[in-house]
Amino acid sequence: xxxxxxxxxxxxxxxxxxxxxxxxxxxxxxxxxxxxxxxxxxxxxxxxxxxxxxxxxxxxxxxxxxxxxxxxxxxxxxxxxxxxxxxxxxxxxxxxxxxxxxxxxxxxxxxxxxxxxxxxxxxxxxxxxxxxxxxxxxxxxxxxxxxxxxxxxxxxxxxxxxxxxxxxxxxxxxxxxxxxxxxxxxxxxxxxxxxxxxxxxxxxx
Amino acid sequence: xxxxxxxxxxxxxxxxxxxxxxxxxxxxxxxxxxxxxxxxxxxxxxxxxxxxxxxxxxxxxxxxxxxxxxxxxxxxxxxxxxxxxxxxxxxxxxxxxxxxxxxxxxxxxxxxxxxxxxxxxxxxxxxxxxxxxxxxxxxxxxxxxxxxxxxxxxxxxxxxxxxxxxxxxxxxxxxxxxxxxxxxxxxxxxxxxxxxxxxxxxxxx
Amino acid sequence: xxxxxxxxxxxxxxxxxxxxxxxxxxxxxxxxxxxxxxxxxxxxxxxxxxxxxxxxxxxxxxxxxxxxxxxxxxxxxxxxxxxxxxxxxxxxxxxxxxxxxxxxxxxxxxxxxxxxxxxxxxxxxxxxxxxxxxxxxxxxxxxxxxxxxxxxxxxxxxxxxxxxxxxxxxxxxxxxxxxxxxxxxxxxxxxxxxxxxxxxxxxxx
Numbered sequence: 001x002x003x004x005x006x007x008x009x010x011x012x013x014x015x016x017x018x019x020x021x022x023x024x025x026x027x028x029x030x031x032x033x034x035x036x037x038x039x040x041x042x043x044x045x046x047x048x049x050x051x052x053x054x055x056x057x058x059x060x061x062x063x064x065x066x067x068x069x070x071x072x073x074x075x076x077x078x079x080x081x082x083x084x085x086x087x088x089x090x091x092x093x094x095x096x097x098x099x100x101x102x103x104x105x106x107x108x109x110x111x112x113x114x115x116x117x118x119x120x121x122x123x124x125x126x127x128x129x130x131x132x133x134x135x136x137x138x139x140x141x142x143x144x145x146x147x148x149x150x151x152x153x154x155x156x157x158x159x160x161x162x163x164x165x166x167x168x169x170x171x172x173x174x175x176x177x178x179x180x181x182x183x184x185x186x187x188x189x190x191x192x193x194x195x196x197x198x199x200x201x202x203x204x205x
Numbered sequence: 206x207x208x209x210x211x212x213x214x215x216x217x218x219x220x221x222x223x224x225x226x227x228x229x230x231x232x233x234x235x236x237x238x239x240x241x242x243x244x245x246x247x248x249x250x251x252x253x254x255x256x257x258x259x260x261x262x263x264x265x266x267x268x269x270x271x272x273x274x275x276x277x278x279x280x281x282x283x284x285x286x287x288x289x290x291x292x293x294x295x296x297x298x299x300x301x302x303x304x305x306x307x308x309x310x311x312x313x314x315x316x317x318x319x320x321x322x323x324x325x326x327x328x329x330x331x332x333x334x335x336x337x338x339x340x341x342x343x344x345x346x347x348x349x350x351x352x353x354x355x356x357x358x359x360x361x362x363x364x365x366x367x368x369x370x371x372x373x374x375x376x377x378x379x380x381x382x383x384x385x386x387x388x389x390x391x392x393x394x395x396x397x398x399x400x401x402x403x404x405x406x407x408x409x410x
Numbered sequence: 411x412x413x414x415x416x417x418x419x420x421x422x423x424x425x426x427x428x429x430x431x432x433x434x435x436x437x438x439x440x441x442x443x444x445x446x447x448x449x450x451x452x453x454x455x456x457x458x459x460x461x462x463x464x465x466x467x468x469x470x471x472x473x474x475x476x477x478x479x480x481x482x483x484x485x486x487x488x489x490x491x492x493x494x495x496x497x498x499x500x501x502x503x504x505x506x507x508x509x510x511x512x513x514x515x516x517x518x519x520x521x522x523x524x525x526x527x528x529x530x531x532x533x534x535x536x537x538x539x540x541x542x543x544x545x546x547x548x549x550x551x552x553x554x555x556x557x558x559x560x561x562x563x564x565x566x567x568x569x570x571x572x573x574x575x576x577x578x579x580x581x582x583x584x585x586x587x588x589x590x591x592x593x594x595x596x597x598x599x600x601x602x603x604x605x606x607x608x609x610x611x612x613x614x615x
Contacts (some may be wrong), residue, residue, distance in 0.1 A: 034559060037566045068530060082613065139548060142559070
């Protein structure tokens, strides 16, 4: 297995994504009136699900298995939601954090895949998966309609961030610049979906 | 990790299976009136899901991660379904292509597992999984009743192809002959299910 | 990959867990009036699902891929349920076997993870996952509300067993003693849930 790791600035994006997604998992558990154990399970599955799938697919050691920090972040997120009223999170604030997490995670996932020698198209796919798979797993576990099936721009914003990062990296742009541009563009697109209701057209026969 | 690869004739079965399953994923997205991004996600998940699970389980590098071709096939399948009316695919034609993909994929999955030194019973299981897991994942993501729960002969046809290939290979039959016999038998059984409605008896108390 | 293996007494816990969970998978197929092929699929997915996920995450070779025994146990469990009336299993007996399997599997999963050099918090998580993921996959495949979403003490009992084993192992307690104490405590907690209806409080706004 390769030992290359992406720059540590990108690692910070990883932690940020984990915390935001863990909170969104715990919030769904709260909405479903679950127990604290289920809160933690949802926070962990949502927080690390995307990155876990990415690491398994690219043949990297799964990122949270050899340190305690990642799971503790998820457990803390679950406790936070359990203790503080979920109303506190229910407004637009979480949507905006989630948008930032989505853009950060998509960029980081694509960067990590490229660093492991993954080909460009699958590296783009890894970015999308890193950002979206946690939410997909969360919805599956809860028996909710999948985030995949909603017309609003969500997966698309992740695809923009991941695709732009891969394209800029292939063009020789330095990683920090490429990451900032890619995450910024993905966030901006998702922001348009939140603020103005932008969505993709659905299929019609 | 072993570097043994099955003969390239078998690799062609792989590409055929990917394309057929990707189309079936995109068709379900069309039926559910989804967006183009969801079409692509479903095409990819259905097209590569079974083979991905197989590769993870047998410890092989995931087959689509180091080349661009596989994902591009899936994306092309999604675009094809998006652009052409899904009615074009809705008749029996897709069912027959799917039957061929099922038989091909089950045979290929079992052959690849044996080539990686997997024991006979799990190698048989890998064939079934390669053929069926993409469809199972597709149904899970879409919130549809799983293909697993339908009485018609589907998983059973994959089991016939995978089991026959493993048995013939253990008996010393040359791989191309074993593959042709196994895929032919699996296809024939599935054909009987499509043409004559063959099904398995359900459990009764 | 490390070659360390946990003591063989723990391996026996593994086989016991597989058989019990495989039966619970086949019983759900029976309840849903499925075919024999679906019985086998559910028995395998439930029997090996948790351990498979654990092995993939900790980078161990997947435990059932290089021997025929594990899948044959699952297939035998499916045949047993198919042939014998499911009423035979429907009483409290299976619940008690399942409780024993849950405690055994949670302990074994945590022990195997520690043996592979996994950090303590993720090793605890691996115990919970080993015990619960098979049932979660079974419910997902069947379209049932997930075991995760029920208030009764189930995941919690697995967490007690896994957490206690990790804590005792870190404190230097010999593995057989730690395993007996951990599995005993997990079983006792689950027994209270079965016999007295113990459950966790659900979230309230």
